[in-house]
Amino acid sequence: MQAQGIDIDATKVSKTVAGRRKIQTEEMFPVLKFFGIDPDRFFREYYMGAGEEDPPKTQLMTESIRNRNDKIRYEKATRSMPNAGLPERIETASGGLPIFGVSVGGDARSRTLFNGQRLGEVARPMSLANNGRAYATYVHGDSMEPRYEAGEIVLVNPEKGYRKGNYVVAQVYDNDGDPPFGYVKRFVSFGDELVLEQLNPPAEEERFMRFPRERVVSVHRIVGTLDE
Numbered sequence: 001m002q003a004q005g006i007d008i009d010a011t012k013v014s015k016t017v018a019g020r021r022k023i024q025t026e027e028m029f030p031v032l033k034f035f036g037i038d039p040d041r042f043f044r045e046y047y048m049g050a051g052e053e054d055p056p057k058t059q060l061m062t063e064s065i066r067n068r069n070d071k072i073r074y075e076k077a078t079r080s081m082p083n084a085g086l087p088e089r090i091e092t093a094s095g096g097l098p099i100f101g102v103s104v105g106g107d108a109r110s111r112t113l114f115n116g117q118r119l120g121e122v123a124r125p126m127s128l129a130n131n132g133r134a135y136a137t138y139v140h141g142d143s144m145e146p147r148y149e150a151g152e153i154v155l156v157n158p159e160k161g162y163r164k165g166n167y168v169v170a171q172v173y174d175n176d177g178d179p180p181f182g183y184v185k186r187f188v189s190f191g192d193e194l195v196l197e198q199l200n201p202p203a204e205e206e207r208f209m210r211f212p213r214e215r216v217v218s219v220h221r222i223v224g225t226l227d228e
Helices: 010-017 025-034 039-047 057-078
Strands: 097-103 111-122 135-138 153-157 167-172 181-190 193-197 208-212 216-226
Touching (some): 010 216, 111 135, 153 167, 167 193, 181 208
Parallel strands (some): 097 135
Antiparallel strands (some): 097 111, 111 181, 135 153, 153 216, 167 181, 167 216, 181 193, 193 208
């Protein structure tokens, strides 16, 4: 969200808009500035004369920003289009991001099975609002600590490029005819083989994982995280 002019972490903004987090006091003025709201008028309208049973200030602020976000998305979706040609299909952040990747019991390799099963969904950040291929997956095991911890949800953008040092979800076939496994790792290289790095490899594994090119299904860039 910082790239769009608001000095608040994008993950925090997504959680606030989704109703899973209340805005903090120190975030009030950056948010008001971003939406063009006069602080004096806002505080005068919402806080003056508030009694003991009135909602706290941060709750009022959170509800106000969420409502304003909904209004902005509605206005964008209903904006008139020129008569020539077909209107562009508009998707908004109100649509959830699907979660894929089934946990494999007893598997020590910190990987998940990508068999097409949808495990649920999480709030879709605005940066992925129009991305029909984006998805989320869980982190399993501690092989990527301290960057990612077990139980964390990573947001994946298959349309975003990647390079050495980027964190990715790589889908790789283990056996012919079986669904691919997914690995949350750091990308190193992709030539005759795919090389991924583990930050905290298990004792029985090497730091660098190598997979033959012909077994690699995809390598997708991780663009964010969410706590479960």
